[in-house]
Amino acid sequence: MMLRLTSIVLLGLLPNLLPAQARVHEDILNLKAEGRAGPALAACSQNLTKLLAKQKLSPAGATQAEYLLTLAELVARKYLLHKEFCDMATQLSKSPGLASQPLLASWLHHYETEHLSAQGKLSEAAKILDDLGYVRDFQVIGPLDNERGGGFREAREFETAPGKLDLSATLDGKKRPVTWKRIQLVDEPTGVLNLAARQRPNSQALSYLAFAVTSPKAQILSLRLATGGSVAAWVGRKEVLRRDCSIRSLGFDQDVCALPLQAGANLVLVKVCTQSGGYATRMRICDLDGSSLGRDRIQVSAAPEAIEGAKKGAEGFALQAKPADLVPAMGAEAHLVSLLANGKDMEAK
Template sequence: MRYHQTFVLLLSSIVVSSLTVGTGLPTRASSRDASIGKWIDAIRAVGHQGAGHEAAQKALQNLHRCGPDALVPILKGIRGANPLAANWLLNAFEVIADREVRGGRGLPADELERFLLDRDNAPRARRIAFEWLAKVDPSVIDRLIPGMLLDPSPEFRRDAVARLMADADRLRGQDQLDRAVALYRKALTGATDQKQVEALVKRLKELGQKVDLQRHFGFIVDWQIIGPFDNTDRKGFAAVYPPEKEVNLRASYPGKLGPVRWVPIHTDDPYGIVNIAKSVAPYKGAVMYLTAEFVSRESRPVEFRLGTPNAVKVWLNGKLLFAREEYHRGMFLDQFRVPAQLQAGRNRILIKLCQNEQTEPWAQRYEFQFRVCDPSGLAVLSAERDGAASSP
């Protein structure tokens, strides 16, 4: 009888253990993981107007007390988080990482490296993982950066470009010019930072090489333009003129100074600047429309990046994507970044560019530049243009 009771107890213990494993009932470790996830979610829910701050502060304090097992989940939580929440999560990561390193316990290097090599993770989180890994193991710089020339993170690309430029400079100093040119051109394929691009172009030109900056950045340089329409007293920005209702390149409409029709306009400017004041006329109190067709081989997300000192609206396939009524606040590369979704095949881009009536010398610029790129800044070319032979 005693033997039977012992056997039953042992069998019950085995059954309970198997049920715990089979049904996923929380063990101590999984319970801890769930708590970490809950604290991360509380921080991700924090708002700019005070919403969720108290819960987020408590969650942050709890994360600060966690061990290295929380580091990668914290980094994963940064993806899609608002800027405030992302900053709080980065703070939690750095507090834990600093404590572990100072205590001589190290970091979960393999997990962090897998995380940073996954290009789907948030660039900012990948970068912080890289920087902490480099602190404890500087060899990761030489091991990983050379493979990041086309990484979606601009920071990693800048590092990779800088290394190639340094290698090319050494080869140039050794009079190995062909090899230097090859490395400069390779570096250029991943360069989107304007200063790096300009430095590479300078070196290549010194070695007798040509660089097509328009193509490199993905500037649209051929447009159809129509106008001027009336922008007296800035009324034109809100006004709906015929090109906003339909883009009919054969049509003619009443304009501010008489009938207007679509005409082609091209720019040779290396940075794709279309100067309406010089190429058409220095109109004042005017609205001009420009349109271009962009052919995409597939449906895909892109960014429209534009710069202008004038009031502007941008449509894609009839949908308004961007509007900014501001005049003469300066202009620079990638001044405005507009997420867009290209459809497979032909896409119609329409720009409305408004000039006011100011007469000061600094208020005479009537121009813009417009490029299409992926979210990391690498050029996306229209399929028709991409097929054309051109040097990079």
């Protein structure tokens, strides 16, 4: 995993922000600097266990836990302590305080999938991905032109008129005609849809991703995603996310928006862009507070018949949510985008 801006900010500043814990953090960083990776990881684990022994964490305690988890992952990744990190994750999963910190729990398990994958334990990693709510079934069309971000700014009719989305259509691509293709991430243990590896050209380009979310009832969930560049998303006819970002490292839960669902099939469309940076994405659907969904809350499919059913149901529904309903993604890269229209509470009409 690439070094996150969050990690840099936390590792550089947090000891100063939390003076009472500065000595603990300094000791761990000294162990890391001396190359004593095992003791450094063990110290992170011990302090996390102590923090999460409490049923509920204070804001300062939650911040400290985020810092220690970030540091533990950096140490484990740099010194290949994959098994040790997974052992720590298993132990921390039993902690009372983790239940009150769903985003911290998700972040822990996300890191766990990467360290499981590094050990070749792909089936275990895949199970955790499913529990975290990662979308692994897409209809994809691309690469389309995004020279200097122009494609991101250009609106296509099917963005806000789902009836115009035709999976049999051929579009003018960046270099040649392109068509919709179904991609299922069956063998991808990290949940990443690597568009750069699947498309040429793979710079100054963009793709549209479509899938259907079937819900047994009207409900508002959250869509949390990461990209290496600009991204926009729609549910039915309503834009729910727009993030103009020419380049960034692919992280975890970098953006979050409300995902308003009506009972039945709902069409979700995501525009993933790149200029000169990474051309990839991963996204997950979870509760508003970031906690994982039960198995019966939704079903996700990019089968053509599922997309067609979702298109028919996209012609209008009213479902409201306020920005306060959402819990932002953790870390400095997180960007909370609420469903607001002209400064008012969102309403899909």
